[in-house]
Amino acid sequence: MRKMLIAGNWKMNKTIPESLQLIHDLMRKLDSDCPAEVVLIPPFISLSSAAEALRGSDIQLGAQNLSHLAEGAVTGEISASMLISVGCRYVLVGHSERRNLFQEDDTVINQKLKTALSEGLHAILCVGETWKDREAGKTKDIIGNQLKRGLEGLSLMEMRKISIAYEPVWAIGTGKNAQPGQAQEVHEAIRSELSSQYDPETAKATRIIYGGSVTPDSSPSLMSQPDIDGALVGGASLDADSFYAIINAVK
Ligand code: PGA
16 A cells, blocks of 8 residues: 655745744644655755754655755755755655756756665655646656656666656646546556556555645545545645645545
């Protein structure tokens, strides 16, 4: 059985005090029999204080990005070993905002995955199509290519430490989320792509989570789809009440 994964991607929001307040509010709400694995993904600058605040809780910490290089003269970058040392267990790789705003291509995304895994991080690889791609009927081709190129050269063992986030670019931060059936169709296609790239067992074990304007209202029907194993939540993770409601929708 795949345990549901609910991750909150705070993007470039929350100062350190605001991050701590949100963590505090969330921890007060979450009970010990939380139905999902919960991951908080604050900005880099809050990671250290967040790790301290989360000590002893079941909530995991993740980072929004990492360098594809291990160390050295790479001004402004953060390495996988730094993320491990601050207490991160997860890292996002290939978010569409990184692909679009910072020109990250599948080659660099593949390097980032390899670097993350070599240091022991779990990676969440984000894939998704634009509205133009969808209208042109290219959704599955685009995502198939992102998976092939992004995962190139990664072993079966490495694949076991990767989750996939399906995030239709047109649904991110727009208030338009994919209909549960539309999302399920793509998740199923992703699982079948993983099955041919790896094997059916690995495909079955891999968590494929949905992201794109997930809210407390939209999450129950999305989370009840057979191939949707959780959510990557942006805007609605910035508020303790709405993020808690999304976590609880897993029940
Ligand atoms: P959103 O962001 O929930 O605000 O659409 C999701 C994401 O980009 O991970």
